[in-house]
Each structure stands twice: as structure tokens, then as C-alpha cells.
Amino acid sequence: MSRHSGLAERVGTPLYVYDLDRLEAARRDLFAALPDGFDVFYALKANPHPEIARALREGDGPACRAEVSSAGELSAALEAGFPADECLYTGPGKTGPELRGAIARGVRLFSVESLGDLRHIGAAATAAKVVTRCLLRINSAHAEATSSIRMTGVPTQFGIDAETLPDVLPRLREVAGTRIVGAHFFPLSNAADEDSLIAAFENTLAVAAGLRRDHGLPLELLDIGGGFAVPYGTPGRRAAYPKLKSALRDALDRHFPDPTDRPRLACESGRYLVGDSGSLHCSVVNIKESRGRTFVILDAGINTFGGMSGLGRLLPVAVEPQSQDGDDPAGPPRPAAQTASLVGPLCTPGDVLGRRVELPDLAEGDLVTVPNAGAYGPTASLLGFLGRPAPAEALVRGEELVSLTRLEQRRVDESGPL
Structure with missing residues (x-):
């Protein structure tokens, strides 16, 4: 019998049980695996239950921010107490009505998938007489991890192809109602092992530093994505990342050697935090x-x-x-x-x-x-x-x-x- 069999018998099945103590342990472990000063965005797509999201924002230790990709997820994030202006709104198919609704509710930070996407954000912002902060999602030309679920280096609806950025960046800068403040990468999902995750993050930092150096990409905020792993629907434990913190520190020192000129760093996680x-x-x-x-x-x-x-x-x-x-x-x-x-x-x-x-x-x-x-x-x-x-x-x-x-x-x- 499982620990929660009595509850299942009383409530009936099928029944999901979410243990808040485990949830908070995952949050502590993830922040402990990262260098100080990292923001962690919780991807509500993994589990948009407002009380799950609330537990990742409250409690002891650093709080997560919210990453949402729909009006419904935004509602769940706001119900959980996340400030709208600290939410990151993502997704390749943002519609006019949802953009206008998100901006009306206070969202100001968006991930941009294309020039057309940025123009849609700008139109909604201009109509509301506000300026949005935008991260350019970058589809790198090469992916370091081959044994995980690759999210970059292939033709995709996600992100701006890195090789096209020099040509398109001047037009991106001109879109009214928007200000480019950084970049968003998501190279892989559910990394096969720690070395794959480190390789992907190191490649992301190298690409981001090169785009800033060679093409003037603004980098106030740099979201290096996720890939933190946990078994799905099978027995096993969350992955541990004992080498990640020092590897990220070393990579930051190589690619952003001046700490006073270093972007604010962020990553994101869904399944690792709640799985x-x-x-x-x-x-x-x-x-x-x-x-x-x-x-x-x-x-x-x-x-x-x-x-x-x-x-x-x-x-x-x-x-x-x-x-x-x-x-x-x-x-x-x-x-x-x-x-x-x-x-x-x-x-x-x-x-x-x-x-x-x-x-x-x-x-x-x-x-x-x-x-x-x-x-x-x-x-x-x-x-x-x-x-x-x-x-x-x-x-x-x-x-x-x-x-x-x-x-x-x-x-x-x-x-x-x-």
C-alpha cells in the first residue's frame, strides 16, 4: 500500500496527490545548484495548479518567478500571487486579444519568437500607451546535447535563427512599444545527464556573449533555459547537479569576465520543480x-x-x-x-x-x-x-x-x- 492509500480510498480514484514538502525541497535543490543571483522562472505548463505555483513563490528561501504562455496560465499565476510585471510571457502564437489582455493586467516582459511576434507585442503595447521589455528567443545554429530532447539547432517555430540575427536586429530595434532587454534560449529539455546540461548552458553563454560582442545584442537579462531532469511516470529520483554551480561560474568568468557588465541570469524549470x-x-x-x-x-x-x-x-x-x-x-x-x-x-x-x-x-x-x-x-x-x-x-x-x-x-x- 502506498502512503496515501487511505486518502485515495476516502476520496476515490483517479486521484493526484501533490506533496508540498517535496515541492519545496525541489526548489531548494535547484537554487542550491545555481550560482547566487540567478532568477528561476517556474514554467506553469508543467502544472498550473495555483496552489502549486503559490508554494514555489512563498516559503523559505528564494522565490520563483512565473513563466506563462497563455491567458489561462497568467490567471493561475496571478491567483498564486505572482506580480504581473515579474511574469515572463512566452509562446510562438500570441494573439492580439491575449496580448492586449496580458498588458492590461500588468505584464511587461515578453519572450519574442520572430519579427512578426514582436510587431504584435508592439501593437498591443502602443495601443495601451506602454513600453514592453522583450527577450529575443534565439535558435542557436548548433546544439551541444545530442542525447536529450533537442529544442534548438533545427528548423522550428521557436525563436529567431541565430545566423539571421545580424540582419534582422536593426528592424527589431525599431518596433514601437517595445524595448529589447535581453535574450532567451532553450536548448534542450529533460537533459540525459549533468554533462549534457552543462554543455548546453556553456554553449548558450558563448553564443549570447558573441551576439552581444559582434552585433550589439542588448543583454540586461539572459535566460539560459532549462533541461533539469526528473523521471516521468516511473520510479526514480530527481537528478542531482553537484558540478553545475562551479561550471556555470567558470563559464560566466570566461564569457562575461567583467562582473559589473554581466547580464542578470535566469533559467526556467517546470518538471524538475514539480515532477x-x-x-x-x-x-x-x-x-x-x-x-x-x-x-x-x-x-x-x-x-x-x-x-x-x-x-x-x-x-x-x-x-x-x-x-x-x-x-x-x-x-x-x-x-x-x-x-x-x-x-x-x-x-x-x-x-x-x-x-x-x-x-x-x-x-x-x-x-x-x-x-x-x-x-x-x-x-x-x-x-x-x-x-x-x-x-x-x-x-x-x-x-x-x-x-x-x-x-x-x-x-x-x-x-x-x-
Whole structure:
């Protein structure tokens, strides 16, 4: 049984449980791995629950800032208490209405993906009679990390190709309602190891320093991106980065040797901050055999833990080893008794959470736990498919239940003449 099995039995499943103590430990660990003076933007796309975001802003130690990419995420950030003028608004498809709304609510810092994107920001700012601060997102020509999810060095909707910046920078500087104050990089996601992460960050610092030196790119603020890793939906621990702080200090000394002329540094993280704080508890609905294969059917599927499933999410999800000693997490794990596919309740063969998963001996009604499920959970899933209710989300601190919520979808009837 898992630590939160009693809560799952009381509330029902599927149930996400987010442990605020783990959340705050991740924040402490990330700030401790970085040189002093770094800003950390929390990417709300990983988990926009306002209480999750609030916990990353409050409490002991340095506070995170918010990175948002939609009006909904901005609302969650503001509800969590983040000042609007300290939020970073990102994304390649910012529309006129959302830009006007964000500026009206006080957002002044934007990441820019292209000249057209900057012009849209400028038009909204000019209409509001304000000037926005803008970071140019740079798509570097080369990517250092080859074993992680590459986010740069390839044709993409994200960022301005670095080789084109000398030609486009004069036009970028001329856009009314905007002031270029720095650069934004995001070279990789979920780095395979610490060396990959360090190589990516060192390359980013070198590219940024070269663009400033050779082409006059303003660098008041430099966001070097993320890539901090944590397992997703499988047992394991958050990555540790014992070499990162000294490696970044050395790279800054090489590329920005004058501390008085050094940009303010920032990075961003979503999954690392929240991933291991969450667990998904679900119930076994049925177990069946089909042509020599076993299928364990759960009440949670890709509508509950889709995690970018429609975008080719990597399988398999695995369950947390169950203890033989009740709720004692130190008890010996129950050995695997079978290999089966974990599938959900939806009427589609695509509703598969994991294939060839090693499982204990399970029966109908048993609870199983998917660990490291704090990032890319309900809001990254197919919540509306087949009209099933969203899973409940519980926040706990120690043995205290802090809040219990559930997302709801509602149709808005605005019938009338066209």
C-alpha cells in the first residue's frame, strides 16, 4: 500500500496527490545548484495548479518567478500571487486579444519568437500607451546535447535563427512599444545527464556573449533555459547537479569576465520543480487475458495521465513498488509477479499507459500508484475525451490535507443571430 492509500480510498480514484514538502525541497535543490543571483522562472505548463505555483513563490528561501504562455496560465499565476510585471510571457502564437489582455493586467516582459511576434507585442503595447521589455528567443545554429530532447539547432517555430540575427536586429530595434532587454534560449529539455546540461548552458553563454560582442545584442537579462531532469511516470529520483554551480561560474568568468557588465541570469524549470511531488493513484477495474497477454485495466487512462500522449509520449509508465508492510514505505517491496500492459478505461486502443510493465499480483479493486506524476498530469491529458470526470487533485503537507480540487469543463451557450 502506498502512503496515501487511505486518502485515495476516502476520496476515490483517479486521484493526484501533490506533496508540498517535496515541492519545496525541489526548489531548494535547484537554487542550491545555481550560482547566487540567478532568477528561476517556474514554467506553469508543467502544472498550473495555483496552489502549486503559490508554494514555489512563498516559503523559505528564494522565490520563483512565473513563466506563462497563455491567458489561462497568467490567471493561475496571478491567483498564486505572482506580480504581473515579474511574469515572463512566452509562446510562438500570441494573439492580439491575449496580448492586449496580458498588458492590461500588468505584464511587461515578453519572450519574442520572430519579427512578426514582436510587431504584435508592439501593437498591443502602443495601443495601451506602454513600453514592453522583450527577450529575443534565439535558435542557436548548433546544439551541444545530442542525447536529450533537442529544442534548438533545427528548423522550428521557436525563436529567431541565430545566423539571421545580424540582419534582422536593426528592424527589431525599431518596433514601437517595445524595448529589447535581453535574450532567451532553450536548448534542450529533460537533459540525459549533468554533462549534457552543462554543455548546453556553456554553449548558450558563448553564443549570447558573441551576439552581444559582434552585433550589439542588448543583454540586461539572459535566460539560459532549462533541461533539469526528473523521471516521468516511473520510479526514480530527481537528478542531482553537484558540478553545475562551479561550471556555470567558470563559464560566466570566461564569457562575461567583467562582473559589473554581466547580464542578470535566469533559467526556467517546470518538471524538475514539480515532477517528484506528485503521484497518481488509480484502481484496478478489471484484469483480462487476450491471446497470451495480460491487460490490467485501470480507471485512469490517457484522459487522466496523457502527458503529451497525442504528441508521442514515451512509454512505459510504471507503478511504484508496493510495500508488504501496509503504509510503511521502508517495508520490503512486493516482488513482481507478472508482466502486463497497463491500460485505461477509454474506448480506443490508444489508451495505453504502459506495455510490458512488471507488476505485483493484482486483483480487481486494488490501488496502484504511478510515481513522479506531478508534471504534465491532468492539463496535459485528454480530459474532455469520452466525457469522463477529471481526476481529483489533493495537496498535502505531511499528514495534513491542504486542499482538494477537481477541474470541470462547462459549455457556454451563446446562441443567437450570427
